[in-house]
Amino acid sequence: MTNTQVTLVQIDNYGPWTVTPEPRREADLQTLQSRLYADISQFVGNRDGYTFFTRFDNMVAVTNGLDLEDHALLQESVGNRYPVTLSLGVATGTSPVQALADATELVQEAGSAQDKNRRECLEGRVVEDAHQADDDIQIAHFDVVDATGNYTDELNAFDTFIEIEQGYAELMRHMRYAHDSLSFFVGGDNIIVVCPDLGEAEYEEAIHHVQEAVDVELQVGVGRGKSAHDAGFAAKHALETCRADGTRVELEW
Numbered sequence: 100m101t102n103t104q105v106t107l108v109q110i111d112n113y114g115p116w117t118v119t120p121e122p123r124r125e126a127d128l129q130t131l132q133s134r135l136y137a138d139i140s141q142f143v144g145n146r147d148g149y150t151f152f153t154r155f156d157n158m159v160a161v162t163n164g165l166d167l168e169d170h171a172l173l174q175e176s177v178g179n180r181y182p183v184t185l186s187l188g189v190a191t192g193t194s195p196v197q198a199l200a201d202a203t204e205l206v207q208e209a210g211s212a213q214d215k216n217r218r219e220c221l222e223g224r225v226v227e228d229a230h231q232a233d234d235d236i237q238i239a240h241f242d243v244v245d246a247t248g249n250y251t252d253e254l255n256a257f258d259t260f261i262e263i264e265q266g267y268a269e270l271m272r273h274m275r276y277a278h279d280s281l282s283f284f285v286g287g288d289n290i291i292v293v294c295p296d297l298g299e300a301e302y303e304e305a306i307h308h309v310q311e312a313v314d315v316e317l318q319v320g321v322g323r324g325k326s327a328h329d330a331g332f333a334a335k336h337a338l339e340t341c342r343a344d345g346t347r348v349e350l351e352w
């Protein structure tokens with residue numbers, strides 16, 4: 100059974116900072132946000148976790164294998180190098196949606212996102228080493244079937260973007276409400292979904308739903324593992340099988 104460890108990363112008091120003493124140049128904010136995301140992704144990724152940029156001021160990470168000392172080191176390192184600080188909430192559970200909800204609540208209880216007295220809070224608990232299992236994480240890697248042939252080489256770049264985003268919007272809502280899963284756009288036509296224990300039928304149903312709702316055709320590879328990297332890597336291999344065999348759902352475990 101899955102036991103996903105989710106970390107909510109929230110920049111402390113970021114809204115006020117972006118306009119103090121007056122609005123800051125947008126390109127500088129975009130640069131700061133993408134560099135901060137890159138740094139967090141590298142820190143967490145070096146420990147086999149995944150980080151998703153989501154709204155940039157709030158990011159979501161799958162952190163099985165990282166303990167609270169690792170989280171504190173990330174806060175210290177960012178605090179030393181950036182003009183902003185991070186608060187972190189960590190929670191675990193069989194449902195990724197519930198784990199993220201719990202992690203969010205911990206950060207909210209520590210103070211508002213725009214409370215200037217809430218800085219670098221670290222709340223929550225992790226999966227202990229002794230309790231880690233090879234099926235703690237289930238990750239589904241979706242992509243649009245022949246996005247290059249159907250969209251990228253055919254439509255103008257903005258209309259392609261609209262189609263891909265429509266597919267993402269439909270999938271993320273469906274996976275959240277029907278299957279208790281967290282979906283994240285990761286670039287190109289790819290969506291990585293952090294799932295509880297789902298089987299082939301649920302993935303087939305989700306693909307069918309997106310096709311019916313917005314006419315975007317998806318395929319998916321699914322993997323399991325002790326860490327996000329292990330599960331995600333198995334999912335990538337399964338997706339390669341979809342591409343090679345023309346199948347829509349491949350599970351690899």
Ligand SMILES: Nc1nc2c(ncn2[C@@H]2O[C@H](COP(=O)(O)OP(=O)(O)OP(=O)(O)O)[C@@H](O)[C@H]2O)c(=O)[nH]1
Nearest residue numbers: 242243244245246247248285286287288289335342
């Ligand atoms: N983040 C991420 N992006 C990827 C990955 N694989 C492909 N992409 C992105 O997806 C885009 C399209 O590549 P593909 O998905 O291989 O191409 P496709 O035309 O959809 O072809 P098929 O997937 O074979 O149907 C690339 O330009 C990348 O931006 C991946 O594993 N991770």
